[in-house]
Amino acid sequence: METVLYAAALIVVATLVNIPLGYQRQSYPKFSFGWYFYVHISIPAIVYFRIKTGLGWGFIPFSITSAVVGQIIGGRMYRKRHPVEGE
Numbered sequence: 001m002e003t004v005l006y007a008a009a010l011i012v013v014a015t016l017v018n019i020p021l022g023y024q025r026q027s028y029p030k031f032s033f034g035w036y037f038y039v040h041i042s043i044p045a046i047v048y049f050r051i052k053t054g055l056g057w058g059f060i061p062f063s064i065t066s067a068v069v070g071q072i073i074g075g076r077m078y079r080k081r082h083p084v085e086g087e
Contacts, residue, residue, distance in 0.1 A: 001023075003054075003055070006053040006054070006055055007055060007059055007062065009031070009049075009053070009067040010046070010049060010050055010053065010059060010063055010066075011057060011062055011063070012066075013046070014042070014046050014066040014067045014070060015066045015067070015069055015070040015073070016065045016070065017042045017045065017046070017067075017070065018042050018066075018067045018068075018069075018070025018071045018074065019070045019071075019073050019074040019077070020074060021038045021041060021042055021070070021071065021074060022038070022070055022071035022072065022073060022075045022077075022078075023074035023075070023078045024038050024074075024078075025038035025039060025071065025075065025078050026072070026074070026075045026078035026079060027078065035051025037061060039071065042067060043067075046063050046067060051064060054056075078087075
């Protein structure tokens with residue numbers, strides 16, 4: 001039961017941490033330094049949380065997926081608040 005709670009917390013934390021990072025990422029040109037920074041800066045924190053909770057390698061796909069989902073949500077929030085002129 002404890003593993004399920006840790007796994008759920010990992011998924012939630014990875015998603016919530018990446019929402020503001022995805023929002024910030026949208027203000028940089030694609031594949032620029034800032035873009036890469038905001039895509040990858042949460043990885044050490046997610047890895048640290050996974051190791052401290054004792055979750056094994058099998059949970060890496062879930063943490064990556066939830067981080068990507070957070071980035072997508074943040075990017076959509078940015079695009080909704082900052083529409084591009086002429087489209």
